[in-house]
Amino acid sequence: xxxxxxxxxxxxxxxxxxxxxxxxxxxxxxxxxxxxxxxxxxxxxxxxxxxxxxxxxxxxxxxxxxxxxxxxxxxxxxxxxxxxxxxxxxxxxxxxxxxxxxxxxxxxxxxxxxxxxxxxxxxxxxxxx
Numbered sequence: 001x002x003x004x005x006x007x008x009x010x011x012x013x014x015x016x017x018x019x020x021x022x023x024x025x026x027x028x029x030x031x032x033x034x035x036x037x038x039x040x041x042x043x044x045x046x047x048x049x050x051x052x053x054x055x056x057x058x059x060x061x062x063x064x065x066x067x068x069x070x071x072x073x074x075x076x077x078x079x080x081x082x083x084x085x086x087x088x089x090x091x092x093x094x095x096x097x098x099x100x101x102x103x104x105x106x107x108x109x110x111x112x113x114x115x116x117x118x119x120x121x122x123x124x125x126x127x128x129x
Contacts, residue, residue, distance in 0.1 A: 001030055003057040004072065008033025012109040021122055023076040032127040053102045066094035
């Protein structure tokens, strides 16, 4: 099982989760917000770094920032998997761009008062519902 931990109050993150769900017909990914009990428990149990945007858990490994985003894209339907080619770009450069977007995401996309509440149709894909 692959688990995506995301910032549950970020509008960009909310839209990204919806985007992933629509392009993941095999239901490869499960989701939990970083603010949820499940997210907090996983972060503590696995000694995850303090990241407030996205973490991808694959088995006993985790990926953050651009590595997580590109590994997620690789699993999506359509041409999104081709973006994985950017893994050849050194991580510091990829993460520089990722951090720039992440640092402005509330300013550009806004912030929610509460975490995402999934529809009944997709609720089973959320570990904290």
